[in-house]
Amino acid sequence: MGQGTSKYRKIMRTPQTGENAGKKLWYATAVSDREMNFEDFVTHISEHNSPYSRGTIHGVLMDTLDCLKHLILDGKSVRFSDLGLFSIGMTSRGEVSKEKVTAASVLGVHLIVRNTKTWSNAELKKLTKIVAYDDYTTGADDGGGTENTPGGGDTSQGAGGETNKDNGETSQGGGGTSQGTGGTDGGGDDNVSL
Numbered sequence: 001m002g003q004g005t006s007k008y009r010k011i012m013r014t015p016q017t018g019e020n021a022g023k024k025l026w027y028a029t030a031v032s033d034r035e036m037n038f039e040d041f042v043t044h045i046s047e048h049n050s051p052y053s054r055g056t057i058h059g060v061l062m063d064t065l066d067c068l069k070h071l072i073l074d075g076k077s078v079r080f081s082d083l084g085l086f087s088i089g090m091t092s093r094g095e096v097s098k099e100k101v102t103a104a105s106v107l108g109v110h111l112i113v114r115n116t117k118t119w120s121n122a123e124l125k126k127l128t129k130i131v132a133y134d135d136y137t138t139g140a141d142d143g144g145g146t147e148n149t150p151g152g153g154d155t156s157q158g159a160g161g162e163t164n165k166d167n168g169e170t171s172q173g174g175g176g177t178s179q180g181t182g183g184t185d186g187g188g189d190d191n192v193s194l
Contacts, residue, residue: 007031007133031133072111082117 008028015021036044042061046054068086071078077087089112095101115121 004128006128006130007033008130009133033133079116083119084113084115087112087114 042058091108
């Protein structure tokens, strides 16, 4: 696999917790400047020395997604080769006692992906060239701006991503801990909450 190019944009944020709480600081945040839809992804696979037809690839991927969703919603963690460990997480309201925690305390559920091995944060960084989005695109505006909302942007701090405790809600799943829209690494794998 060759090296890819990851773009970043500069944003201003004011962390609410940690050593930089209350300070306006500038961060680099990842920019995804294009999206490939599912059908284009299927075509991409079929055109890269695949012995399988586009229809076969489409069918296998659709069945894979259906099964993955079914298993995760059934409470199972699914390790998808080296890509990652998929599981479900919960966002919960804090209660004053253990007895008060019920299903009604759960505010929402979300997908957790813990990337592992060749997809770990350290390995991904080795495989990407990091450039400013403004430098990557020709004739672009500054692209900067301010962003001061909890969970906004895509700024990573350390291997596990940024921890966001602004709303006091926590979620746990797959052995890692995800707080708010960020996440902290709960073990040897990297934790991404979606």
